[in-house]
Amino acid sequence: MHPFLPTSFFVMKTSLLAVSTGLAIANAYHWPSPLIDQVEGLLYEGRGEGNPDNSLLDFVGKLAQCQSGSLGESGAAEWIRFAYHDAATHNADDGTGGLDNSLLLELDRDENVGVGMKHAKADFSHFPNKYLSFSDVTAVGLALASAQCQGPIVPIRAGRLDASVPGPFGVPRPEQTLEEHTESFRLQGFNPLDMISLTACGHSVGGVRSNDFPAMVPAIPGVSADNFILFDTTTALDNTVVLQYLNGTTKNALVVDKNATLISDFRIFNSDGNVTMNQLADPETFDQTCSRLFAQMIDTVPSTVTLTDVIDPIPNKVDGVQLSIGFDTLLLRASLRFINENDRRVVTILWADKNGGCTSGACSATPVSIRDVTTTLSSRLGLSVNKYDFAAPVNATTSISKFWFQIDEGDGSAPTTLDNDGTGYEIPQDRVLYVPNSSTMLTTIVAVRNDIPPSRVYMDVYARGPNLTTTVDFARATDIASRLGYDFYTYDYTGVDFTFDLHSVVNGTTYTEDIRDTYFATNTPDF
Incomplete structure (x- = not known):
């Protein structure tokens, strides 16, 4: 024990200025930025990127x-x-x-x-x-x-x-x-x-x-x-x-x-x-x-470590992005978070297919839910943090290359576009996809494009820490019928509560989904 037995500390956050009139926010933020995100x-939500069902908010009591x-x-x-x-x-x-x-x-x-x-x-x-x-x-x-x-x-x-x-x-x-x-x-x-x-x-x-x-x-x-x-x-x-x-x-x-x-x-x-x-x-x-x-x-760290600037609230933040398999379409899940509440706000997600257009004729959707994720810290800063959740059906043939949002605040002003500084929020690949709705904490199911059979489907499994735990290969799930141009692969992992990088090797090229999380697993399949 030391002078700091179970303790508590006060630190004023000087970078957050005049909350009642505006917020100082991090400059040059561009999605994705995994550490900052x-x-x-x-x-400000009590949870991390890609961690929708478990959060530090669970410990609020x-x-x-x-x-x-x-x-x-x-x-x-x-x-x-x-x-x-x-x-x-x-x-x-x-x-x-x-x-x-x-x-x-x-x-x-x-x-x-x-x-x-x-x-x-x-x-x-x-x-x-x-x-x-x-x-x-x-x-x-x-x-x-x-x-x-x-x-x-x-x-x-x-x-x-x-x-x-x-x-x-x-x-x-x-x-x-x-x-x-x-x-x-x-x-x-x-x-x-x-x-x-x-x-x-x-x-x-x-x-x-x-x-x-x-x-x-x-x-x-x-x-x-x-x-x-x-x-x-x-x-x-x-x-x-x-x-x-x-x-x-x-x-x-x-x-x-x-x-x-x-x-x-x-x-x-x-x-x-x-x-x-x-x-x-x-x-x-x-x-x-x-x-x-x-x-x-x-901020006391070894001299070899360089810390970021102070992390302030991001006014419009995208997270929880997951392209997966729905019943008869691909399913794009994503959330757009605001730090100010507005009951009149209308938010629409739009996307472009893999050719950059919308040949399917249906490339927009409205939220499936709106959630309050305000933490005590956010509330102390005068913020009311709300998430708009989307589960958008995407044509499996034309697929998707990127998405963006249109925001109408309902105050008579012109709608605005949120497009990640002009680049859109890109979906880098659709050849290997995590299927959280059919996965559990112990069984991971993934979907793999079958137009060109992969030579290998595997994941790098990470423990809750920085070190790679193991690399494991998936096996074809013969009990799940192929659908929408995808075959399904599965792996039963004996650990729980892990993150992983998902890979499919096709003609010598490796396609990757970065840092998927078992907390996405819901075991509520769409098929």
């Missing part, structure tokens, strides 16, 4: 436990503590370590004790893939936790790389001296005054559990083998931890424990004669200070 989706779980624990604090422990082994002297996922290889260390660490690992493990690192997911989790608990907005950049080996020991522990803490924070990139503020900000929520630290928090005899002492008495990410320390009412075990060796918060808070703590008693100063320090923490 996924991180942006997790932040847990995040609501900002400080009021069954034992007083904080789900949000678990997520943010996890991020701090990962970043805390940074070495500013040689530029190594930081938020790099090495923590997953360090959870057996005493400095990383706590069931909450295992909880956070399990929560985050559903989302990484070959584009999205575990450490980026961890950073997103911190941002969502802060927003959920009424803390300031955390600016998130992407591009973190996951470590393949453990980092050094070095997460601060309560029994260490002030000098040892000061040196640890220095290596993390923080000066002594930063250390005071970062500890106060981090201990705005969460607390100490007796199962993890029985010497500090005893169990309750005859009641529970576990006990939990909170850092302060509010459910929000605020400066109550500071005020209660200053007025002498704090129950923070790291301040008032009878064992003077373990009161690391007291030593840190008092290290400059309480000058910094008195400054943090002002709520605005507290928020601004935490904004600066937590932004620094979340």
